[in-house]
Amino acid sequence: MNKPSFSERINARLREPEGEIFKAGKWRFWFALAFGLSLGSAILTAMIFAWSAGSLTVVAGVLVLWTLVGTLHYSDSEDSQLARGVSLLDSITLICVLAHFTFLLWTFGHLRTLQSAEAKYEAQAERYNAKAEKISADNTKIAADARQIAIENRKAERLRNDTACQLRKAAQSGAKVQTGPSAAGIAPALSTAPIELEKPTKPDESSERFLTRWDFWIRAANLAELLLAAATLIYIRNRSAKTNSPTSAPSMNFDNLLSVAARTPAVTPAFRKTHASYQQEKTQKTHASYDFEGLKKLREALKDISFRLPGHCFKVDVRGDAVWIRMVRANNSTQETIASAKAKLDILDDAVRMERGAFRERLERFLTENGFDLGGNS
Numbered sequence: 604m605n606k607p608s609f610s611e612r613i614n615a616r617l618r619e620p621e622g623e624i625f626k627a628g629k630w631r632f633w634f635a636l637a638f639g640l641s642l643g644s645a646i647l648t649a650m651i652f653a654w655s656a657g658s659l660t661v662v663a664g665v666l667v668l669w670t671l672v673g674t675l676h677y678s679d680s681e682d683s684q685l686a687r688g689v690s691l692l693d694s695i696t697l698i699c700v701l702a703h704f705t706f707l708l709w710t711f712g713h714l715r716t717l718q719s720a721e722a723k724y725e726a727q728a729e730r731y732n733a734k735a736e737k738i739s740a741d742n743t744k745i746a747a748d749a750r751q752i753a754i755e756n757r758k759a760e761r762l763r764n765d766t767a768c769q770l771r772k773a774a775q776s777g778a779k780v781q782t783g784p785s786a787a788g789i790a791p792a793l794s795t796a797p798i799e800l801e802k803p804t805k806p807d808e809s810s811e812r813f814l815t816r817w818d819f820w821i822r823a824a825n826l827a828e829l830l831l832a833a834a835t836l837i838y839i840r841n842r843s844a845k846t847n848s849p850t851s852a853p854s855m856n857f858d859n860l861l862s863v864a865a866r867t868p869a870v871t872p873a874f875r876k877t878h879a880s881y882q883q884e885k886t887q888k889t890h891a892s893y894d895f896e897g898l899k900k901l902r903e904a905l906k907d908i909s910f911r912l913p914g915h916c917f918k919v920d921v922r923g924d925a926v927w928i929r930m931v932r933a934n935n936s937t938q939e940t941i942a943s944a945k946a947k948l949d950i951l952d953d954a955v956r957m958e959r960g961a962f963r964e965r966l967e968r969f970l971t972e973n974g975f976d977l978g979g980n981s
Contacts, residue, residue: 611913618910620903624843629675633836637697640704640829641668647707651714671696678844690844694837701829709822713815720811897951901926904954904963908970912978915941926950930975944973 607615619627645664674696678689898921905917905928918929918940930942946969954962967977 607913615911615913620906622847624847625839626679629678629840633840634671634675637671637700638668640700644700644704644707647711651707651711678840683844686844687841690840694840697833697837698830701826701833705822705826705829709818713818716811894951894955897954900954901951904959904966907963908967908977924948928970942975944970944975
């Protein structure tokens with residue numbers, strides 16, 4: 604057999620029997636999405652607010668996650684009304700989780716932007732105040748020196764005035780007085796002219812303003828993506844809740860279907876060959892009187908077998924007093940039969956009478972004995 608492609612392996616992994624659509628998928632996709640968003644919302648809340656108070660939110664988030672497990676379980680109830688009601692409520696809850704997470708994400712991003720701008724402003728203000736205080740101290744010292752110079756000049760001026768007065772009195776009394784150049788005052792050499800600090804030039808557009816302008820649309824787009832993904836899951840869940848057929852049969856063991864380990868079952872004859880006493884109690888059936896329920900069970904068992912055979916399927920036809928089983932393979936948009944086997948109508952009785960898993964295993968052995976290639980499992 605050709606190695607299955609990536610898409611075929613994915614389809615085989617996600618394929619579920621009819622009547623059980625999205626029962627396993629709700630844990631693969633729905634639970635993972637709701638779990639991640641709920642846990643992320645709790646962590647974001649604790650990061651936005653104080654951890655001492657936010658830790659209570661984390662505890663509440665864990666409780667909500669545990670409740671989510673229970674609601675997912677009851678969404679597969681055999682009561683269709685209960686299943687659809689729970690599915691609808693889960694859908695509304697998921698939308699609220701999406702809105703909550705997206706709003707918290709927007710709040711967290713905007714808060715960090717504002718905190719960054721505030722820290723930058725405080726640092727700039729501190730540097731500006733330090734420079735302004737230094738310039739003010741220098742100006743104060745210059746002004747003090749200028750006052751001291753003014754005092755010395757006034758003292759020198761009084762001394763000159765006293766000297767001039769004494770000389771006039773001496774001249775009036777007839778004494779000979781010699782005059783020389785007068786002493787000049789001390790002129791201050793310092794200036795206290797106002798000094799302006801060079802302020803940093805602001806960019807044409809700040810990062811805070813840019814983020815504030817586009818932050819809403821970015822978050823809105825993110826929310827739209829999450830809502831579309833959730834809407835798809837919501838449609839699948841509610842549609843499957845409406846159409847799934849209630850069943851009390853044991854769930855199919857996917858591990859057995861996916862396992863490729865070699866098995867050595869006990870040698871068992873073909874269908875009904877060892878049940879002569881039972882055959883005597885049954886009348887010979889014709890094409891018009893075969894068991895329709897048995898035919899349905901047989902087709903379901905063949906679907907279970909083809910689950911691990913990508914690109915292959917089985918066809919069942921009732922002809923006369925025999926049941927023909929054909930294995931077909933897709934080939935260039937057509938189907939070709941690669942194996943076929945003829946069984947008695949009693950196989951339909953076995954399909955109804957036997958447990959699903961046991962019937963499937965016996966059917967696999969029957970097909971293998973008749974030349975069907977089932978990938979190594981018999």
